[in-house]
Amino acid sequence: MVFPLKSLDQIQIGITEDHELLRQSVREFSEKFLLPNVDKGEKEKDFPEEAKKQAADMGLFGLDIPSEYGGQGADYLSLLVTSEEISRIWTSFSTLLLVHWMLGRAVLKYGSEEVKRKYLPEIASGKKLGGFANTEPEAGSDVAGIKSVAKKVNDHYVLNGRKIFITNGDIADYLIITARTSPPDPKARWKGISMFLVERDWGIKTMSRIETTGLRASHTAEIVLEDVSVPSENLLGEEGMGFKYAVESFDYARTIVSAQAVGIAQSAFEKLVEYSLQRKAFERPIADFQMVQQKVSESLSDLMTSRLLTYWAGTLYQKEMMDEYIVAASLAKFHSTEAAERVVLRAMTAFGGYGVTVSTGLERLLRDLQILKTYEGTNDIQRISAARQLFYRFKGVKVG
Numbered sequence: 001m002v003f004p005l006k007s008l009d010q011i012q013i014g015i016t017e018d019h020e021l022l023r024q025s026v027r028e029f030s031e032k033f034l035l036p037n038v039d040k041g042e043k044e045k046d047f048p049e050e051a052k053k054q055a056a057d058m059g060l061f062g063l064d065i066p067s068e069y070g071g072q073g074a075d076y077l078s079l080l081v082t083s084e085e086i087s088r089i090w091t092s093f094s095t096l097l098l099v100h101w102m103l104g105r106a107v108l109k110y111g112s113e114e115v116k117r118k119y120l121p122e123i124a125s126g127k128k129l130g131g132f133a134n135t136e137p138e139a140g141s142d143v144a145g146i147k148s149v150a151k152k153v154n155d156h157y158v159l160n161g162r163k164i165f166i167t168n169g170d171i172a173d174y175l176i177i178t179a180r181t182s183p184p185d186p187k188a189r190w191k192g193i194s195m196f197l198v199e200r201d202w203g204i205k206t207m208s209r210i211e212t213t214g215l216r217a218s219h220t221a222e223i224v225l226e227d228v229s230v231p232s233e234n235l236l237g238e239e240g241m242g243f244k245y246a247v248e249s250f251d252y253a254r255t256i257v258s259a260q261a262v263g264i265a266q267s268a269f270e271k272l273v274e275y276s277l278q279r280k281a282f283e284r285p286i287a288d289f290q291m292v293q294q295k296v297s298e299s300l301s302d303l304m305t306s307r308l309l310t311y312w313a314g315t316l317y318q319k320e321m322m323d324e325y326i327v328a329a330s331l332a333k334f335h336s337t338e339a340a341e342r343v344v345l346r347a348m349t350a351f352g353g354y355g356v357t358v359s360t361g362l363e364r365l366l367r368d369l370q371i372l373k374t375y376e377g378t379n380d381i382q383r384i385s386a387a388r389q390l391f392y393r394f395k396g397v398k399v400g
Ligand SMILES: Cc1cc2nc3c(=O)[nH]c(=O)nc-3n(C[C@H](O)[C@H](O)[C@H](O)COP(=O)(O)OP(=O)(O)OC[C@H]3O[C@@H](n4cnc5c(N)ncnc54)[C@H](O)[C@@H]3O)c2cc1C
Pocket: 099, 131, 132, 133, 134, 135, 138, 139, 140, 141, 142, 164, 165, 166, 167, 168, 212, 215, 220, 371, 374, 375, 376, 377, 378, 379, 380, 381, 384
């Protein structure tokens, strides 16, 4: 035993030739349809319709939804590959997909057959856009602290509450909403939360679009639910089990965020290498200087450790090795987002004065990373969670 692993062969990465082919086609898409639009999109805080349409035509919106519901039936590693490649060019766009995938997964995993048949085809085709609304003004890390309520009235639930920082919040056609169907039990606060699939037209109102430092094209919004009537069949899974479903949804999303960070690190690393060869100082390319070489090798180390951790975690997820996955996903998320930040900072330093200009695109990467370190569980929470889960799952001891 190589604690906490059972054996060394648990360190495997299941990337295949198909993943490489997917990567190539996503890169082609990103360079052709996203790259020319990044600056304008971030400035105008929106995505071009053409890029969304192309992504939909490629099947990216329904990548991991089974073909019987209109999706591509791809595996989890395919989501990571796609997320990495898109983030190499435009992280805001990969965030649009991330929350859409979260909605698709929740419907697939917890929805009844009737709900799946009704909603998944248009989610998979990208005809309808999704979002995932859990965070509230007074409850983010503390998922069990949500106060939105869902009251059963005959064959409907009536939802009231507020959700904040919701990606796609002002544009999603469908949203996953968590709400309390019973008050918190002081001994088990997580109990009594339920999960719903809610159509925007049923009365979800946008309170405001929130301006953020990074991911500026991404639509982050505060939404309000005032007597929103949701048919009982749109309760996902069992009443009262929404906390568990939400946490599982974040587990799914966490490594996708890690892959976003790998894409950012890749982008900054490529810029660092190119610039070191092209820029001359003292009549020599700066790549000749050992302090620049150090930046290159340390950045490659950060990039590769992040990529290995991310795809290893993804492989564990695919193999349904959840004990190992839960720990690996937290490690991957905090490591990759912070390693990417180091790579970007080194690149900015190597760029000298040009490093702080907006036109290099490097400062955008830093701003985006600050959000990646925050959403889907802050990095501090990941550090705590990795240790707690390690004690619990591998030593049988509940700490903290
Ligand atoms: C751009 C953006 C997009 C987002 N998109 C979505 C979305 O689509 N859907 C959604 O539901 N949410 C979304 N979020 C919300 C995000 O997941 C939360 O902001 C995040 O989980 C942190 O919650 P909070 O903001 O309430 O911070 P808090 O939970 O109040 O945390 C504040 C600080 O305290 C620390 N802290 C909290 N608890 C502990 C603890 N127990 N131990 C140690 N430190 C602790 C945190 O690490 C943090 O540093 C988004 C956020 C942003 C910024």
